[in-house]
Amino acid sequence: MTTAYVMLVDDEVPFVETMTKRLDKRGLKIISAFSGEEALKILKRNDTLDVIILDVKMPGMDGIETLQEIKKIYPLKEVIMLTGHATVETAIEGMKLGAFDYLMKPCDINTLVTKVDEAAKKKKSHDAKIEQARIDKLVLRRGYD
């Protein structure tokens, strides 16, 4: 199974640290950010990120704003929303804006990993299709030559 490259975004530092360790142990390549702004900065540097796990409620740029920004710039990156039950509606709104899925905190680690894998798979298949299309295009062009 291919390793997914994941970014975890949440303002709760201890939560992010522990999650990073646990997901890392489960073979995911993971990078963490503590705010929406930071997440966007990291995205700029790391083109290979597959999945972003995004907390809905954050001070400053909140989950929804970050999601909109990500989807605007990197439409192929998959986003999983993390939420408390008070903000379930916000998470659903996130889905409408293109999030892959949402999970309620505190969540089971295995469920999260499964979701991340699914998201990564989807992303990778999208990538593959795009790659194939590009190749086909090249082949076609060469064919004309």
Add this chain to the structure above:
Amino acid sequence: MTKDKNTHYYQSLHRNMVFSAIIVSLTPMLLVIGILLHLFQASYHEKTYAHLNELVQKHKQNIDSFLNEKLANIRFIVMTKPFETLNDDEFLQKKLQFLRHGYGNVFVDLGIVDASGMQAAYAGPLKLENANYKDAEWYKNAWQTDSYISDVFLGLRGTPHFIVAVKHSDGVRDFLLRATIDFMAFNSLVQNLRLGKTGYAFILNREGRFQTQPAMDTPPAPDGFEFFWNAVEKTKNKILTTQRVDETGVENLYGVGSLKNGQWLLIVKQQTTDAFSDFRRMRTLALIIFILGAGGIVFMASYTTRRMVRRIRRADQEKEGMNQQIIETGKMASIGELAAGIAHEINNPVAIMVEEAGWIGDLLEEEEFDESENLDEFKRALTQINTQGCRCKEITHKLLSFARKTDSTLKDVQLNDIVTEIVDLSAQMAKYNKVTIETSLQKTLPYITISPSEIQQVLLNLINNALDAMEKTGGIITISTKISEIEPGHIVIVVEDNGLGIPEANLPRLFDPFFTTKPVGKGTGLGLSICYGIINKMGGKIDVQSEVGKGTRFRIWIPFQK
């Protein structure tokens, strides 16, 4: 206490309504009846007087012409026959019969009286030949004038009668022809005149003696009819109509006219009560109608007003009940919000704890711990942490859907403590909205006796509103407490934000229930009306100042005991 006050209020409301209804209905009725009665009385009086006047006039003429006719009759005899013919009993007898035949038994007898007062010839039922009238009053008077009508007197015969005499001179001698007029015949002229039950007529001479037989006892007027003589003379023999009280104290209506060249008075007299009996009957009827109408009005006003007041009272009670319900609903709503906030705040630390436990679990999978004798115990403990974490999650879930009535028991509290508590609670939420909450609390505030949870609710509502107002922009909320300088004996709490502000048009309706500018489903429009209700109940006051673009300031005054 409140109930007494209310009862008093409704009683006075009832009283005022009944009073104005009665005044408004009775006044026109009273005016109409009064004016109509007055006008009717005036015209009725006029009519009665006119009728009396006419009656007296007619009878006056009647009687005068009767007397003149009698005079004319005998004058005719005296003028047409010489003394020698007249001075004969038989001739007179013939004339008497002739007169009686023509005028009925008006003429009793006829007689010729010579200058010495001797009755020279006589015809009649009595034996009055050679009677001497030299000393009789009428004779003296008659001798001085051409013709004379005497007052009624008894005379020689002892029955009431009066004499009509004509003096004649044939150049040789002077003599009188006299005729006696039957009193009963003359009396009937007047006695037949009757008015109502008590009205009748009579004739008086100068001395105040009755010249006719009055139909009933006639107590003289206090001044013995002198008043009438004077009045008639003054009005130059016109008819006089007047009201006077007679000696027995009964008020009478008098119609008076002079007869016989002012020697006699014809008086028609009727008791005023009788004369105006129709009017009195009419007045009694009007009074009865008025009393019945007034009774009806009073009853209806009282009855309908009582029903109306009862209905108003019920409506008021319903409204009060509904207000209570609205406050209750609002309490639920803000408790819900509070619970949601707490649940969210608890959720994050629980999530971290569970993750940390999970991480330990992950680490225990490593080979190096395989030999540890407590491995199973570690695993059990971690599972337990996980389970309890999930339980916490359950609880916060429940808390969200859980709302109960707030505690409204009164306590002595330090307001600053409550403010601090609420600010701490709201700080997290404020942070998410990029809002900072600043406080400026006067340290020497007195203790006040209020329900802490209610004032918490008020503050939470105001802070939430302020946060909503600064949702997009962020900003600062300033909460300050101090002893009010404007309102003595009150503590003032000011909650101020520098958010969007409230348009002026919305300010008057701000505290109305269900008034909201938030989209449907976002706000109930109850928050501020509940605040208003709570502060009102505490005996305090709440007001708002706001400027669009600059911010909003709420001020709450709460009374304290010195």
